[in-house]
Amino acid sequence: MNSILINIYETLLLFFSKQNWWDTSTKDEIIIGAILTQNTAWNNVEKAIENLKKRDLCNLKKIRETSKEELEQLIKPSGFYKQKSLYLKEVAKFFENFNESIDTDTLRKKLLGLKGIGFETADSILLYAFSRPIFVVDAYTKRLIERNKLFNSKKYSDVQRFFMENIPYNVELYKEYHALIVKLGKTFCRKTPHCDRCPIKCE
DNA sequence: CACCAGGAATGTA
């Protein structure tokens, strides 16, 4: 158990307060959002989600019933709209006749088998939509451990294991920690680190 | 104007 990771979490929580990502969203909205947000600013995703919600299409059943071309137009603000429209159709198809009693490892492998779902998107869906204890790693997470020299690998599975072996095994902690790391990265450590106001001292 | 966001697929070496 590495207390440094716990200290960083406590510091981020005190500084930024709770992020509560997707706390009031439905499972389908989370899955849709996880795909639309790939390499895309969240405010652009919100525009796309709003377009879907206006027509009551922000659920997987309606995604199945809507043409790929119509979806493209609606999700356009979130970018990569041709790919993402296809990805949404594929994921929606996968979750038709889905039994949630499936174990986490099996579900993760099945998600990773879908086109458009890599490690981060699969784990985001597992953690935020299905509340499975899986820590989500992203570019901000890798940058955090690199700048603070906490761990010397940038490989996804290595970084994920590093966190999961060194903080308590808890879904709510995983959800909040990932969101706080993103908040930190967006606020301070963008291109040139502003370590004057940043609560985490790096380098 | 340049840069990049809550990535992944594909191709090359």
Add this chain to the structure above:
DNA sequence: TACATTCATGGT
């Protein structure tokens, strides 16, 4: 395994 390119919109 390690990089490079492509996909596309909108904010700063």
